[in-house]
Amino acid sequence: MSAVTTGTASTDSVAPAQGGPDRVADDPATTAADRAAIDQTLAGCVVLVTADRRAGELAAALARRGATIRHAPALGMVPHIDDAALVAATRDLVADPPDTVVVTTGIGFRGWVEAADAVGLAEGLVATLRGARIIARGPKARGAIQAAGLTADWVAESETSAEIAEVLLDEGVAGRDIAVQHHGAGDDGLDAAFSAAGARVRSLVVYRWGPPPDPAVVATSVRATAAGEIDAVVFTSAPATAAWLAAADAAGVTDGILRRSAEGGLVLAAVGPVTARPLLEHGAQPLVPDRGRLGSLVRAVVTHYGGLEALRTVAGPLHVHRNAAVLDGHVLPLTPSGLEVLRLLARARGRVVAREELLAVLPGASTDGHALDVAVARLREATGSRTLIRTVVKRGYRLELEETP
Structure with a gap:
C-alpha cells in the first residue's frame, strides 16, 4: 500500500459522527490486551469520515482505537x-x-x-x-x-x-x-x-x-482540514471523494490540503484504488489498503499511525498528538496545559527548554515561575515517571531520552 506520514490536530467545527457497533475490523481471535493496545494507536488523532452509508460503523471502529471522529458526508444517497x-x-x-x-x-x-x-x-x-x-x-x-x-x-x-x-x-x-x-x-x-x-x-x-445532507458541514470540513485541524480524512467511494475535493476547490483550500498531505501533516485514506483515483488526479498520494474493505481501511490507518517513529524516552516510547499523548502504550491523563508543555519538551528531543519558553505555552500571560513548577509537577504525576522530566537548574527542563548504543 502507499502511505503518507501525518501530524496531528483537532477540531470541533465539523459534526461528530454517530457511532454504532464496531463490526468493521475487530478480529474475534484478538485478546482483550491486544485490543486495548490497538485502542491507543489513534489516541489524539482527529479523523474525518466523509461517508454517508455505513459512516457510524466506520466511525465506531476508528473511535475504539482512540480517534476523535468528525463526520461530513460529502454526498447523500x-x-x-x-x-x-x-x-x-x-x-x-x-x-x-x-x-x-x-x-x-x-x-x-x-x-x-x-x-x-x-x-x-x-x-x-x-x-x-x-x-x-x-x-x-x-x-x-x-x-x-x-x-x-x-x-x-x-x-x-x-x-x-x-x-x-x-x-x-x-x-x-x-x-x-x-x-x-x-x-x-x-x-x-x-x-x-x-x-x-x-x-x-x-x-x-x-x-x-445526491447532494450532501449539510453542505455547510462539508465546507467547514475542507477548511478545517486545510487549517491543520484534521489529521486524517477517510474516503469510501469515488463520487464522495470527488465531491469533497470539489468542495475544497470551491472554498479555495485545495492547495493547502495537498500541501499538508505532501508535507506529512495529513493522511488521505481511500478504501480502494477506484475511490483513490480523484485524489491521485489531484496529485495526492493517498493511503490505500491492499483489500477494498472498511476493515482493511481501518487497519491501514491504525498501522500507519502505529508505525510512526516514537520518541524513545526512559519511560518508554512517547507519541504526542494534538489531542493526547501516549507513553509506553498508555494515554496520559493530561490537562491542556500539561499537553502543551509535554509537546514542547518532546519537540526539543532531549535538549533543554528554557523556563521562559515553557511559560509562554501556559494559559494567560503569566511570568510566575511557580505556575510552571506546578504544571511540571502535575505532568510528572500524570506520566507516572520521576525520571522522565529532568530539571536543569536555572535553565529549564528536558526529557530524559533512552540511551542509544
Missing part, C-alpha cells in the same frame, strides 16, 4: 425503491429476460430485490436472474447475490467495472442482451462500451448519489 422507472425496468426484464446480468454493488442489488418485492416482483426477478449469466463486480456484490439464493458465474477480482468490460468485450458481446445494475455514480462506461460492441443494454439504477 437517494434510494429508488419507489421509483416508477426502476419498477418498469424490472417488469421489462421479467417479461423479456436478458442473457447476462452485471451486478455492480451489493447494496444496489439488495435494494433492487427489495424494490421488486415491494411491488410483488421479487419472485419473478429472482427466477429471471437464475436463468441468466450473473457477473459480479467484487465480493460484496457476490455476497448480495448469494443472499438472494443465486450464484455469481464470474467475479471481477479487481472489483472494477473496467475488468468486467475487458472480459466481456474480449469474449464478444454482439447480439447479447445485457442488463446492468448501476451504482450511484453511473455506469462507468459499461453501457456505452457494450452498446458500441453490438449488445442490447438495459440499465437499472437502484440508488443514486
Whole structure:
C-alpha cells in the first residue's frame, strides 16, 4: 500500500459522527490486551469520515482505537425503491429476460430485490436472474447475490467495472442482451462500451448519489482540514471523494490540503484504488489498503499511525498528538496545559527548554515561575515517571531520552 506520514490536530467545527457497533475490523481471535493496545494507536488523532452509508460503523471502529471522529458526508444517497422507472425496468426484464446480468454493488442489488418485492416482483426477478449469466463486480456484490439464493458465474477480482468490460468485450458481446445494475455514480462506461460492441443494454439504477445532507458541514470540513485541524480524512467511494475535493476547490483550500498531505501533516485514506483515483488526479498520494474493505481501511490507518517513529524516552516510547499523548502504550491523563508543555519538551528531543519558553505555552500571560513548577509537577504525576522530566537548574527542563548504543 502507499502511505503518507501525518501530524496531528483537532477540531470541533465539523459534526461528530454517530457511532454504532464496531463490526468493521475487530478480529474475534484478538485478546482483550491486544485490543486495548490497538485502542491507543489513534489516541489524539482527529479523523474525518466523509461517508454517508455505513459512516457510524466506520466511525465506531476508528473511535475504539482512540480517534476523535468528525463526520461530513460529502454526498447523500437517494434510494429508488419507489421509483416508477426502476419498477418498469424490472417488469421489462421479467417479461423479456436478458442473457447476462452485471451486478455492480451489493447494496444496489439488495435494494433492487427489495424494490421488486415491494411491488410483488421479487419472485419473478429472482427466477429471471437464475436463468441468466450473473457477473459480479467484487465480493460484496457476490455476497448480495448469494443472499438472494443465486450464484455469481464470474467475479471481477479487481472489483472494477473496467475488468468486467475487458472480459466481456474480449469474449464478444454482439447480439447479447445485457442488463446492468448501476451504482450511484453511473455506469462507468459499461453501457456505452457494450452498446458500441453490438449488445442490447438495459440499465437499472437502484440508488443514486445526491447532494450532501449539510453542505455547510462539508465546507467547514475542507477548511478545517486545510487549517491543520484534521489529521486524517477517510474516503469510501469515488463520487464522495470527488465531491469533497470539489468542495475544497470551491472554498479555495485545495492547495493547502495537498500541501499538508505532501508535507506529512495529513493522511488521505481511500478504501480502494477506484475511490483513490480523484485524489491521485489531484496529485495526492493517498493511503490505500491492499483489500477494498472498511476493515482493511481501518487497519491501514491504525498501522500507519502505529508505525510512526516514537520518541524513545526512559519511560518508554512517547507519541504526542494534538489531542493526547501516549507513553509506553498508555494515554496520559493530561490537562491542556500539561499537553502543551509535554509537546514542547518532546519537540526539543532531549535538549533543554528554557523556563521562559515553557511559560509562554501556559494559559494567560503569566511570568510566575511557580505556575510552571506546578504544571511540571502535575505532568510528572500524570506520566507516572520521576525520571522522565529532568530539571536543569536555572535553565529549564528536558526529557530524559533512552540511551542509544
